[in-house]
Amino acid sequence: MAQKVLMKGNEAIAEAAIRAGCRHYFGYPITPQTEIAAYMAKRMPKIGGTFLQAESEIAAINMVYGCASTGYRAMTSSSSPGISLKAEGISYLAGADLPALIVNIQRGGPGLGGIQPSQSDYFFMTRGPGHGDFHVIVLAPASVQEMADMTRLAFDLSEKYRMPAMLLADGTMGQMMEPVELPEEEISPEDARKNKPWATCGTEMKRPHNIVNSLYLKPDELEKTNIERFERYARLEAEECRWEEYMMDDAEFCVVSCGITARVSKNAILEARKRGVKVGMIRPITLYPFPAKAFAKAAEKVKAFLTVELNMGQMKEDVELAIRCSKPISTCNRVGGMIPSADQVTAAIMNLK
Numbered sequence: 001m002a003q004k005v006l007m008k009g010n011e012a013i014a015e016a017a018i019r020a021g022c023r024h025y026f027g028y029p030i031t032p033q034t035e036i037a038a039y040m041a042k043r044m045p046k047i048g049g050t051f052l053q054a055e056s057e058i059a060a061i062n063m064v065y066g067c068a069s070t071g072y073r074a075m076t077s078s079s080s081p082g083i084s085l086k087a088e089g090i091s092y093l094a095g096a097d098l099p100a101l102i103v104n105i106q107r108g109g110p111g112l113g114g115i116q117p118s119q120s121d122y123f124f125m126t127r128g129p130g131h132g133d134f135h136v137i138v139l140a141p142a143s144v145q146e147m148a149d150m151t152r153l154a155f156d157l158s159e160k161y162r163m164p165a166m167l168l169a170d171g172t173m174g175q176m177m178e179p180v181e182l183p184e185e186e187i188s189p190e191d192a193r194k195n196k197p198w199a200t201c202g203t204e205m206k207r208p209h210n211i212v213n214s215l216y217l218k219p220d221e222l223e224k225t226n227i228e229r230f231e232r233y234a235r236l237e238a239e240e241c242r243w244e245e246y247m248m249d250d251a252e253f254c255v256v257s258c259g260i261t262a263r264v265s266k267n268a269i270l271e272a273r274k275r276g277v278k279v280g281m282i283r284p285i286t287l288y289p290f291p292a293k294a295f296a297k298a299a300e301k302v303k304a305f306l307t308v309e310l311n312m313g314q315m316k317e318d319v320e321l322a323i324r325c326s327k328p329i330s331t332c333n334r335v336g337g338m339i340p341s342a343d344q345v346t347a348a349i350m351n352l353k
Contacts, residue, residue, distance in 0.1 A: 003181070004179040004180060004181045005179065005180060005182070006177055006178070006179055006180075007144060007177065007178075007180050008035055008144070008174070008175060008176070008177050009105075009141075009144045009147040009169065009173045009174045009175065009176055009177075009178075010032075010033055010034075010035035010036045010039070010105065010147075010174045010175070011035055011036075011039050012144050012145075012147045012148040012151075012180045012182070013036055013077070013103055013147050013148065013151050013167065013174075014035075014036050014039035014040050014043070015039070015043075015148070015182055016147070016148035016149070016151035016152055016182060016183075017073075017075055017101065017151050017152075017155070018043060018044075018047065018049070018186075019152070019182060019183055019186045019187070020073065020151060020152040020155050020186075020187055020192070021073050021155070021186070021187035021188060021189050021191065021192030022049075022073040022074065022075055022101070022155065022189075022192075023044065023047065023048065023049035023050060023072065023073070023189045024049065024050045024064075024067045024072055024073070024074040024075070025037070025040040025044060025049070025050065025051050025052070025074075025075055025076070025077075026050075026052050026054055026059075026060040026061075026063035026064050026067070026074070026075075026076050027040070027052075027053065027054065027060050027076050027077050027078065028053060028054055028055075028056060028057045028059075028060050028078065028082060029053070030057075030078055030079045030081070030082045031079065031107065031115040032079060032105050032107055032115055032117070032171035032174050032175055033077050033078060033079045033103065033104075033105035033174055035174070035175075036077040036103060036105075036174075037051075037053065037077065041053070050067075056085065057078055057082040057083075057085035057086050058085050058086065058088070058089065060076050060078075060086070061076055061085075061086040061088075061089030061090060061093075061102075062089050062092075063076075064076050064089070064093070064100050064102075065089055065092055065093055065096070065098065065100075068093065068098040068099060068100040069096070069098060069199065069200050069212040070193075070199055070200055070201050071193040071196040071198075071199030071200075071201050072189060072192070072193055073099075073101070073155055073189065073192045073193075074100050074101070075100065075101035075102070075103065076100075076101075076102055076103070077102070077103035077104075077105070078102075078103070078104060078105075079104065079105050079106065079107045079171070080104065080106050080107050080108075080109050080113070080118070080120070080121050081107075081109065081111070081112060081113075083102070083104045083121065083124070083125075083129065084124075086102065086129075087129050087130040087131075088130060088131070089130075090102060090129050090130045090136065090164055091128075091129075091130030091131050091132055091134060091214075092214050093164045094128075094130070094132070094134035094135075094136065094163060094164055094214075094229075095132065095134065095214025096212050096213060096214045097162040097163065097198070097229070098162070098164070098212065099155070099158035099159040099161075099162055099163065099164065099165070100158060100164050100165070101151070101154050101155055101158060101164075101165055101167065102136070102164055102165070102166050102167070103166075103167045103169075104121060104125065104166060104167070104168050104169070105169055105170070105171055105173070105174035106118045106119060106120065106121050106168065106169065106170050106171060106310075107171050107337075108120065108335070108336050108337045109121075113336075114336065114337050115171070115337075116171060116336070116337020116338075117170040117171030117172040117173075117175075117260065117310060117337060117339065118170060118171065118310050118311065118335070118336075118337060119170050119258070119259060119261070119309055119310035119311050119314075119315075120310065120311040120312075120314070120335065121168065122168075122287065122309075122311060122314040122315055123314050125138050125166050125168050125287065125288070126138055126287050126288045126290070126318070129166070133226050133229075133230070134163075134229065135163070135233055135288050136163060136164045136165060136166045136288065137154065137157050137158060137161070137163060137164070137165040137166065137236065137240075137286070137288060137289075138165075138166045138168050138286065138287040138288040139153065139154055139165065139166070139167050139168065139242075139285065139286060139287070140168050140169065140258040140259055140284065140285060140286075140287050141167070141169055141173060141259070141285075142173070142258060142259055142260070142262045142263060142283065143173075143178060143263075144173070144176065144177070144178035144179075144180045145178065145179075145180050145181065147167075147169065147173060147174075147180075148180050148181075148182055150167055150285075151167060152183070154166075154167050155192075157236075157240060159196075161232050161233075161235070161236050162198070162232070163229075163232070163233075163236075168287060169259060170259045170260050170310055171337075172259070172260040172339065173259055173260060197210075198210055198212075200212055233289070236289055237289035240286060240289065241286050241289050241290070241291040241292075241293070241294070242284075242285035242286045242291065243282055243283060243284050243285050243286070243291040243294050244281075244282070244283040244285060245280065245281070245282055245283075245294070246266060246269065246280055246281040246282075246283065247269060247273070247279070247280035247281065248280035248281070248282065248298065249280070250278050250280075251278050251279055251280030251298075251301075251302055252277075252278040252279070252301075252302055252303050253277065253278065253279040253280075253302055253303060253304055253305070253306065253349065253352045254279070254280055254281065254282055254295075254298050254302045254304075254305045254306070255268075255269060255279060255280070255281040255282075255305075255306050255307075255308060255345075255349065256281070256282055256283075256284070256295070256305055256306065256307045256308070256315060256319055257281065257283060257307065257308040257309065257315075258283055258284055258285075258287065258315070259310075260310075260339060261308045261309060261310060261339070261340065261345075262281065262283045262308070264308070264339065264340060264341070264342050264345055265281055265308050265345050266281065267342040267345075268342045268343075268345035268346040268349060269281055269349070271342065271346045272346050272349040272350060275346075275350065277349060277350065277352075279349050279352075282294055282295060282298060284315075287315075290318045290322065291322075292318075292321070292322035293322075294322075295319055295322035295323050296322055296323055296324075298323075299322075299323040299326050299327050302327065303327065303328075303352070303353070304327055304328040304329070304330070304352045304353065305319055305323070305327060305328070305329040305330075306329070306330050306331070306332060306348055306349060306352060307319060307329065307330075307331045307332070307333075308331075308332045308333070308340060308345055308348075309331065309332075309333045310333065310334060310335065310338075310339065311333060311335060312333060312335060313331040313333055316329055316331050328352075328353075330348065330351075330352065332344060332345050332348035
């Protein structure tokens with residue numbers, strides 16, 4: 001049985017990535033995700049891996065592109081302004097159908113904003129973080145244990161669907177410490193590299209050369225690749241939507257939240273139930289693909305929805321789309337690095353009608 005250890009969320013991501021077969025990390029320091037880079041700087045040289053602090057976020061994501069094209073598991077991490085700088089490279093990864101892990105430990109914005117936690121990159125990540133028609137897989141953990149578990153899941157899904165994966169967490173999740181159980185069995189880098197016939201890893205004169213590229217000068221070819229890519233996205237949506245339901249069996253109202261605000265919301269739900277309000281929660285785990293069917297089903301019985309967010313109400317729009325605006329939706333939110341208290345969420349629940 002694996003032993004639990006006390007770790008920061010950022011550290012849990014780094015160690016889980018190593019155990020998932022990642023030996024190539026390229027990044028640049030920025031608060032509140034710097035512990036990921038610091039952990040990799042310490043561990044990678046000891047296990048024959050590569051840690052490289054690039055000269056910029058732009059350089060780091062392009063190093064991920066090069067490494068991922070060889071079939072090895074590669075990753076980078078940053079925080080909101082740094083992810084903006086990586087956007088072009090993320091689009092290139094998607095355009096070349098390359099799997100890779102990108103971690104975004106969000107801070108407040110826009111601009112440099114502040115270093116406190118935020119969920120204001122929701123639109124940026126779920127709509128396609130870069131130019132062109134594309135998506136990335138977006139996973140939203142709500143505990144340090146999930147930070148570790150979803151790191152491996154992100155690598156697996158990224159390779160299964162040949163697209164970048166984003167682990168999206170607010171700054172609180174990156175900085176908080178909790179007991180975490182890490183897998184005892186590690187995946188070797190070479191095993192993780194197997195079964196990738198597209199990789200640029202040498203032909204041994206047994207097959208044609210592989211070319212990794214995102215440039216298509218013939219319009220019909222670009223159209224064909226975009227259509228094929230969206231067919232994969234459709235399979236992803238059909239097979240990989242994930243969510244958690246909390247006290248929804250008899251719920252008359254539904255709270256929607258992820259990350260740290262979902263944890264606050266659970267306490268608020270317990271208090272509201274003490275006051276006689278039947279309320280539950282649906283926590284999206286995959287923000288892309290968004291678990292729309294779960295909300296459509298909930299809309300058949302609940303009277304109203306409440307989103308609890310660290311932004312100006314971005315997830316609310318996805319809930320509206322999922323339920324076709326069939327029920328009222330309100331928002332309890334804080335921004336600028338502020339986190340709503342359980343009392344504030346409870347008060348918002350009590351105002352639902």
